[in-house]
Amino acid sequence: MISKSKGMIIVSKNCEGPTGKAAKILQDRIKERTGKIFEIRKEDEDGAFSPLKIIIGSLQNPYPLLTELQERAEINKESLGKEGVAIKTLKEGESLYLLIVGASPAATIFAIGKLLRSVKYQPDSLLIPELNILEGPAHEVRGTFIATHEASRSYLDWNINNWEEYIEDLALWGINSIFYFPTQFGQWSEAVRLGNGNEEERKKWELLSSKVPELIKSYGLNIGVHINFNDVFPENVSKFKPAETGTSEYIEVAGLEGGEICPSYPEAQKAILDVREELFRRLPYIDFLSIDIVDAGGCGCKRCKTSYIDTYFKVCKGIAGRLREYHPEAKVIINTQALSEKGIELFCQHLRKDSLWLGYILYDCYGLTLTLKELKSRIPDRLRDKILAQPEITMRDGWGKRGATPWVRHFDHAYEKSYDLVALGGWSMEKNKYWHPEGSYLILPDNLPRACAVEELNGACSYSEGLHDDIPKLIWAQEGWNPEQDPVDILDEYCSWYFGEKAKDKMVKAILKMEEVSILRPKFKTREMLESASKISELIESAEAEIPTKAKEGWRWKMLLLRAKMEMLIASGGEDAKLKEEIVHLHHGVYRLTKTKYGQKPGIGKEALERILARDHKIYDLRIPLFEI
Numbered sequence: 001m002i003s004k005s006k007g008m009i010i011v012s013k014n015c016e017g018p019t020g021k022a023a024k025i026l027q028d029r030i031k032e033r034t035g036k037i038f039e040i041r042k043e044d045e046d047g048a049f050s051p052l053k054i055i056i057g058s059l060q061n062p063y064p065l066l067t068e069l070q071e072r073a074e075i076n077k078e079s080l081g082k083e084g085v086a087i088k089t090l091k092e093g094e095s096l097y098l099l100i101v102g103a104s105p106a107a108t109i110f111a112i113g114k115l116l117r118s119v120k121y122q123p124d125s126l127l128i129p130e131l132n133i134l135e136g137p138a139h140e141v142r143g144t145f146i147a148t149h150e151a152s153r154s155y156l157d158w159n160i161n162n163w164e165e166y167i168e169d170l171a172l173w174g175i176n177s178i179f180y181f182p183t184q185f186g187q188w189s190e191a192v193r194l195g196n197g198n199e200e201e202r203k204k205w206e207l208l209s210s211k212v213p214e215l216i217k218s219y220g221l222n223i224g225v226h227i228n229f230n231d232v233f234p235e236n237v238s239k240f241k242p243a244e245t246g247t248s249e250y251i252e253v254a255g256l257e258g259g260e261i262c263p264s265y266p267e268a269q270k271a272i273l274d275v276r277e278e279l280f281r282r283l284p285y286i287d288f289l290s291i292d293i294v295d296a297g298g299c300g301c302k303r304c305k306t307s308y309i310d311t312y313f314k315v316c317k318g319i320a321g322r323l324r325e326y327h328p329e330a331k332v333i334i335n336t337q338a339l340s341e342k343g344i345e346l347f348c349q350h351l352r353k354d355s356l357w358l359g360y361i362l363y364d365c366y367g368l369t370l371t372l373k374e375l376k377s378r379i380p381d382r383l384r385d386k387i388l389a390q391p392e393i394t395m396r397d398g399w400g401k402r403g404a405t406p407w408v409r410h411f412d413h414a415y416e417k418s419y420d421l422v423a424l425g426g427w428s429m430e431k432n433k434y435w436h437p438e439g440s441y442l443i444l445p446d447n448l449p450r451a452c453a454v455e456e457l458n459g460a461c462s463y464s465e466g467l468h469d470d471i472p473k474l475i476w477a478q479e480g481w482n483p484e485q486d487p488v489d490i491l492d493e494y495c496s497w498y499f500g501e502k503a504k505d506k507m508v509k510a511i512l513k514m515e516e517v518s519i520l521r522p523k524f525k526t527r528e529m530l531e532s533a534s535k536i537s538e539l540i541e542s543a544e545a546e547i548p549t550k551a552k553e554g555w556r557w558k559m560l561l562l563r564a565k566m567e568m569l570i571a572s573g574g575e576d577a578k579l580k581e582e583i584v585h586l587h588h589g590v591y592r593l594t595k596t597k598y599g600q601k602p603g604i605g606k607e608a609l610e611r612i613l614a615r616d617h618k619i620y621d622l623r624i625p626l627f628e629i
C-alpha cells in the first residue's frame with residue numbers, strides 16, 4: 001500500500017461525455033472520503049510534478065500519454081474486448097502513475113467503480129495497493145428495469161438529480177443497460193401527448209421522455225424502453241373491446257393494470273401500433289424495446305383463447321417495423337411469461353418461422369416449462385446466444401412494499417418462493433394456473449452464482465420497483481460481469497464501500513441474517529423469529545457506532561436499520577394473528593417512509609423516522625405517525 005495525500009487526474013484535451021464524468025466522479029468521491037481535492041487536468045496542461053498521476057481514458061479517444069503508458073502496460077484492443085477495463089499502477093521515479101483505461105467511454109466509469117472499491121481511504125490520504133486489473137464482462141447485457149409505473153414505490157417521485165445520483169451508482173457497479181417505462185399508456189392521459197394535461201403529468205413526461213434518456217446516454221449506457229403489449233390511453237379504451245383476464249391452454253392472463261384492449265381486432269391492432277409509433281417518434285434514444293407478453297397486459301377473452309400468441313407475434317413484428325423507422329439499430333425483446341407447455345411450443349414455432357425482426361428473448365419469471373437448454377434447442381441459431389433472464393429481486397418475502405430486500409445468495413426466478421409473502425400479509429400466487437411452484441428449479445438454479453454461471457444465459461435484466469432492492473440489483477450486475485464471483489464477496493465489497501471498513505463485517509452478517517429470516521419465515525416459530533430478529537438488531541446496533549456519519553445519513557443505511565426494527569416488530573407479534581395483521585399494516589407506512597430520501601414529503605417522513613427509530617418503542621405508538629405519512 002502506498003499512501004498519497006496529493007494527486008492529479010489527467011484526461012485527454014477534448015475530454016467530454018462518460019470519460020469526463022469518470023474523472024469528475026473520481027475527484028468527488030476521493031474528496032468526500034479523504035477531504036483532499038485531486039485536480040483534473042487536460043493532457044496538454046500537464047507539466048507539473050505530482051506524486052500521483054491518475055491517467056484516465058478510453059480506447060475510443062486515445063491521447064499520447066495514455067497510449068504510451070498503455071503500451072508499457074501491454075494493454076491493447078484485443079485484451080480489452082468491447083467493454084473491458086484495465087487498472088494498473090506504474091512507478092516512474094518519484095511519481096506513481098495509476099492508469100485507468102476503458103474499452104469504451106462507459107467502461108471508463110466501470111473502471112472508476114472498481115478503482116474506488118479497490119483503494120482504502122484515510123482522513124487525509126488515499127492508500128493505493130499495487131493494482132494490475134485487466135478484465136471484461138461475461139454477459140453482454142447487465143441491465144436493470146427501473147419500473148417507472150404505479151406499482152413502483154419511489155421511482156415515479158424522482159427528480160432528475162435523484163436519477164443522476166442513482167444512475168451514477170449503477171454505472172459504477174458495471175450496469176450497462178437501464179430499462180424503464182417512459183410511459184405506461186394505460187396509466188397516463190392522452191392529453192399530455194397532445195400538449196395539454198395537468199402540470200404534474202407534463203413535468204413527468206418531460207422528465208421521462210427527454211431528461212432521463214439524455215442522462216442515461218451521458219453515462220454511455222444503453223436505454224431499454226419497456227412497453228406493455230396492448231394498452232392504449234384510457235380516453236380511447238371505450239372505442240374498443242376491453243381486454244379480459246383468463247386462462248387458455250397456451251397462456252394465462254392473470255392481471256390487467258388498466259388501458260388494455262383486446263388485440264385480436266384489426267382496428268385495435270392499428271391503435272396499438274399508432275400509439276407506440278408516436279412514442280418512438282418522440283423518444284431521442286432506444287437501444288432495446290422490451291414488449292411483455294402478459295403482466296401487465298394480454299387478453300384472455302374467448303376470441304384470444306386460441307389466437308393470442310399468433311396475435312402477439314404478428315403485432316410485435318409490426319411494432320418492430322414502426323420502431324426501426326425512428327431507431328434503426330434498436331433491438332426488440334419479447335418474453336416468455338405465463339406460457340403453458342403448449343404455449344411455449346407455439347412460441348418456439350413462431351420463432352422458427354419468422355424472427356428476423358427479433359433481437360432477444362427475455363426468459364421471464366413465470367411460465368416455467370422449458371429449461372434454457374431445451375429452449376435453445378428449439379429456436380433458430382441466431383437467437384441462441386440472445387437469451388436474457390429477468391430475475392425477480394423486488395417483491396420476495398413481502399418486503400417489496402415495506403423495506404429493504406437484501407437478497408444475496410438466492411433469488412426468485414419463479415415467484416414460487418413468494419408463497420412466503422403470505423407470512424407478511426402479501427398475496428398468494430396459488431390461484432394462478434401457470435405459476436409452477438417447483439418449476440423454477442427446472443430453469444435456473446435458485447442460488448447465485450450458479451444461476452448467472454449457466455452458460456446458456458447471455459445477460460440479465462433485474463426487475464426493480466424501488467431502492468429497497470439495491471443489494472440484489474448490484475449483485476446481479478456484478479455476477480453478470482463475472483459469474484464466478486461468490487455473491488458474499490460482492491456483498492463484502494458493497495458494505496465496505498457504503499458503510500466503511502470498520503462496520504463492514506457486522507453489516508455483512510446482518511444482511512445475510514435478513515436473507516435467512518426471509519427464507520425461513522414460514523417455518524419459524526415465535527422463539528426462532530425472536531432470536532433471529534434480536535441477532536439482526538444486535539449486529540445493526542453494534543455496526544451503527546462504527547459507520548461514518550455521512551453514510552448514516554444515507555438511505556442505504558436507513559432502510560436496513562428500518563428493516564431490522566420491523567423484524568423485531570414482526571417477531572414480537574408472535575402467534576397473535578390480529579396483532580400480526582396490524583403490524584403488517586404498519587409496514588405499508590414504512591415503505592412510504594423510506595421515500596424520505598426521494599419522496600415528496602421529507603419533513604413528515606423525517607419526523608416519523610425519528611419516532612420509529614426511538615428506542616423502547618411500542619408498536620401501538622407507531623401506528624398514528626405511520627398512517628399520517
Ligand SMILES: [Zn+2]
Nearest residue numbers: 262299301304
Ligand atoms: Zn381478446
